[in-house]
Amino acid sequence: MHAVLQESISGVYADLVTRPTGRVVRERIERAIAGRGGDTGEITIARMDFTGVGCIDYSCADEIVAKLLRDRPAVLVLSGITDGHREAIEPVLSGHGLAVLIERADGTLESLGAAAAVAALLDELVARRLAARRPGGTYALTLA
Template sequence: MTRHIDLGSVLRGTVSEQFTNLVTRPTGHAVRGAIEALLGDATDAVTVIDFTHVGLLDYSCADEIIAKLLQRYDAREPADAPGAVYFVFRGLNELHIESIEWVLNHHGLALVAEEEDGEPHLIGAVDEEARTVWSVVGKIGACSALVVAEQAGLEPGRAERTLVDLWRRRLLRRENDQFLAARVAS
């Protein structure tokens, strides 16, 4: 199941009908709270966070919404991580990406963003090897660590560790021993 959350609508619904910019921490806090309420107890869900109707995104708001949202659903974090939610960010313009990259790199986080043609790509702090592994899964679809190891030229144990880490970061999905990209069902 794919959920679609239009951030422009969330902003207008939670903060003010008149606002189109995601600026300030209080705004970010309110918007993130609304997103979390919409997600409820969702599990194993792909959720599109749509920026199409958002004007400006400043660093503080990007930190408050995106970094904290990703941290909350990151399964590497112990404590009270909720169900598995895989975010796909859509409608990002160059300046949204600049703010987002800044905060992601600051926290060592990453996300999946969808380009105009629907192809996903990674933004944020992901090392070269993990990017290669992620790209292999994106190209060939659901596959095991052994297949990825062969395609990426990695030792199988290493490929598996990288895949599991990407899954825990919710940048890949997992079904038993198969890994697959977090994509929006067409």
């Protein structure tokens, strides 16, 4: 994510703030994942690494994360998430009835978003054998 931000916005910039910035970053991500999944019924799994991103505001979270999920059947797996990132992303997801996964350093997954969307997302991933439930109630992706 930090690399896309640097390529999209001139100068050294580490924050995802303002809707126009979010739109530019989202459009680059959409081009990168174009043609994957979509009409075939497959789910696109996109990984977004927030390492190096200083902060993200609500408008950028809506423009990047929520619009990516609303516009195509996709699973977003976020990594490098800080508490500050979570504070902006979680209410946006909840407000739109959406969910994402956060991949922890140990490979386990944490869900984030609206409760019903989280449950549906985890059920679908397990049914498609893309994730498995681990002892202790955690989940992990079964793909590399």
